[in-house]
Every structure is written in structure tokens, then in C-alpha cells.
Amino acid sequence: xxxxxxxxxxxxxGRGVVIGDHGYGGRYINEWRLEDASPIGRNQAFWLAExxxxxxxxxxxxxxxxxxxxxxxxxxxxxGTVYRADFDVAHAETVAQCTALFGAAPRLVVVVNGADxxxxxxxxxxxxxxxxxxxxxxAIIATWQRVYPINDRNAxxxxxxxxxxxxTTDWAVSEVExxxxxxxxxxxxxxxxxxxxxxALRPGETLMQRATLYDTFGGAATCADFGFEADGGIxxxxxxxxxxxxxxxxxSADAAWLRFAHQxxxxxxxADAAGYTMSAHRxxxxxxxxxxxxxxxxxxxxxxxxxxxxxxxxxxxVDDAG
Numbered sequence: 190x191x192x193x194x195x196x197x198x199x200x201x202x203g204r205g206v207v208i209g210d211h212g213y214g215g216r217y218i219n220e221w222r223l224e225d226a227s228p229i230g231r232n233q234a235f236w237l238a239e240x241x242x243x244x245x246x247x248x249x250x251x252x253x254x255x256x257x258x259x260x261x262x263x264x265x266x267x268x269g270t271v272y273r274a275d276f277d278v279a280h281a282e283t284v285a286q287c288t289a290l291f292g293a294a295p296r297l298v299v300v301v302n303g304a305d306x307x308x309x310x311x312x313x314x315x316x317x318x319x320x321x322x323x324x325x326x327x328a329i330i331a332t333w334q335r336v337y338p339i340n341d342r343n344a345x346x347x348x349x350x351x352x353x354x355x356x357t358t359d360w361a362v363s364e365v366e367x368x369x370x371x372x373x374x375x376x377x378x379x380x381x382x383x384x385x386x387x388x389a390l391r392p393g394e395t396l397m398q399r400a401t402l403y404d405t406f407g408g409a410a411t412c413a414d415f416g417f418e419a420d421g422g423i424x425x426x427x428x429x430x431x432x433x434x435x436x437x438x439x440x441s442a443d444a445a446w447l448r449f450a451h452q453x454x455x456x457x458x459x460a461d462a463a464g465y466t467m468s469a470h471r472x473x474x475x476x477x478x479x480x481x482x483x484x485x486x487x488x489x490x491x492x493x494x495x496x497x498x499x500x501x502x503x504x505x506x507v508d509d510a511g
Contacts, residue, residue, distance in 0.1 A: 277322075296328065383436065403471060422441075
């Protein structure tokens with residue numbers, strides 16, 4: 190809908206939008222496989238074919254340039270290898286059908302999951318898997334669900350926030366279509382007890398801090414060291430706000446693991462006066478390129494950093510995508 194509104198406002202009346210809304214909660218990615226017991230994948234195949242049939246009947250040239258992965262936290266306890274295997278099958282079937290119907294393979298657009306107010310005891314492999322499969326498939330990572338306020342002390346957002354996510358996705362896709370980069374990736378390098386984390390930002394963009402982001406959602410203690418955590422603790426985490434790196438001094442040069450915005454904590458009771466909470470996966474670091482929302486007065490779409498977790502093996506960081 191935000192894409193359609195954007196085209197309307199730009200006077201691009203020759204463009205349109207087709208929306209497939211499955212409208213279900215608590216779904217697993219395997220349900221989009223055509224041979225799964227669930228009808229969801231076959232339902233998607235049906236409306237894709239039916240949309241093409243109706244378009245042909247009206248003499249409309251229809252294309253399908255993007256496939257949108259926006260899945261909630263239902264898969265938070267699935268092993269990453271299971272999620273990846275099921276996604277590969279479902280996505281391959283979708284791409285094959287879209288290519289056969291519309292003449293070209295669609296590009297994947299991802300809103301990475303991982304927003305939950307209580308991550309204690311949860312596996313939460315899926316954010317890392319979605320990040321990695323997005324890179325493997327050449328996808329656009331539009332945004333991360335964990336940076337948005339939650340309205341039910343669980344994992345869900347209200348209508349205005351859904352619009353902000355849609356608007357941010359439209360912004361991301363529009364930038365890529367204009368030949369400008371969008372997806373933020375990360376790199377981790379270790380030398381003894383010093384770790385340097387680099388984020389791939391846009392030309393002219395730097396790291397910035399939303400220092401007060403969690404003031405009414407548990408405070409700074411819930412996001413120590415800008416959201417970095419390490420085996421044995423962290424002596425200091427120093428972002429370069431004129432650049433794109435964070436320098437971390439570990440308490441132990443032999444630290445086995447490092448996490449970023451991947452805390453295991455219970456934030457269920459950390460609510461503001463309106464009852465809103467925030468995900469337990471937290472960082473105050475963002476990219477500096479922002480703009481005022483066009484659809485939600487007083488709000489701002491942000492560019493969140495990618496969260497991750499992984500281990501050090503002989504001094505080399507290996508991210509956990511499974």
C-alpha cells in the first residue's frame with residue numbers, strides 16, 4: 190500500500206500494486222511449500238495464477254518484480270538449518286512460478302524478524318538465517334522488526350507501525366531501483382582482545398545513536414555497550430560516530446563468542462504509560478540517513494544496524510546462521 194501511495198504521489202499513474210495477504214498468525218515457513226499439508230503455499234500459487242489470468246483478460250501487462258518476506262517470531266524456536274531448508278524449497282517454487290507467469294524472476298525483499306519482549310529460553314536462530322539467506326539470494330534487507338514498538342507485550346505491532354514498516358520498505362526498494370545502496374551488512378575482525386565491527390553504510394552516512402530509545406522501556410541497562418555482549422564481558426565499546434565502525438575491547442582475549450542486538454532477556458514488564466514495550470533484542474546504534482514519515486505524522490523511518498551472534502574460531506569470527 191505504501192508503494193502504491195508513493196507512485197500516486199509521484200504522478201506515476203501507469204504503475205500499480207498487487208498485494209497477497211495470507212492474513213494468518215503463527216505460521217511456519219514450510220507452509221509455503223506446495224507439497225506441505227498447509228494450504229498456504231497452494232493458495233499463494235492460486236492467486237498468483239488468477240491475478241495473471243485476470244490481468245490478461247483486461248489487457249493489463251502484469252509483472253512481479255518482488256517477493257516480500259515479512260514473517261513474525263513464530264519460528265523463534267526452529268533450528269536455523271530447518272528454517273533454511275524449508276525456505277529454500279518454498280522460495281524456489283515461488284520464483285519458478287513467478288518466472289513462468291511473468292517472464293522474470295522476482296527479487297527478494299526481507300524484513301528480518303526477531304522482535305519479542307521475552308527471549309529467555311528461545312533459540313532465535315531465524316534472524317541470523319534470514320540475514321544470511323538475504324545475502325545469498327541478493328535480496329534487499331529493508332529493515333529489522335526489533336526496532337519497532339510492540340503493542341501487546343508479545344511480538345506484534347499496531348497499525349501505524351505497520352505503515353512505518355511498509356514506508357521503510359518502499360524507501361528501501363525505491364533507493365535500490367534508483368541505483369543507490371540500501372542493505373547494511375557487517376564485518377567482524379579480532380586482534381587479541383580488540384574487536385572491530387564495521388558496518389557497510391551508504392555514501393555520506395555514519396553511525397548515530399538514539400540514546401533515549403529505551404528510556405521508557407527498561408532504560409540504558411537493558412542495552413549496555415550499545416547492545417554488544419561478549420563471552421567474559423566487555424571493557425569498552427566505542428562507536429565512531431563520524432564513520433562506520435565500533436571498537437570493542439574484550440575482558441578476555443580468549444572470548445569464545447560475540448553478540449550484537451541479540452540479548453537474552455525478559456522485557457515483558459518494561460512498558461511505557463500506553464502499555465507499549467520494545468523487543469528484548471536491542472541496540473541504540475542506527476545509520477544516520479533518516480527522513481520524516483510521509484504517512485505517519487511525527488514519526489521517522491530509521492535505518493537499523495544488522496544484529497548478529499557468532500563465535501571466534503582461531504581468532505576468526507564465524508556468524509551463527511544456524
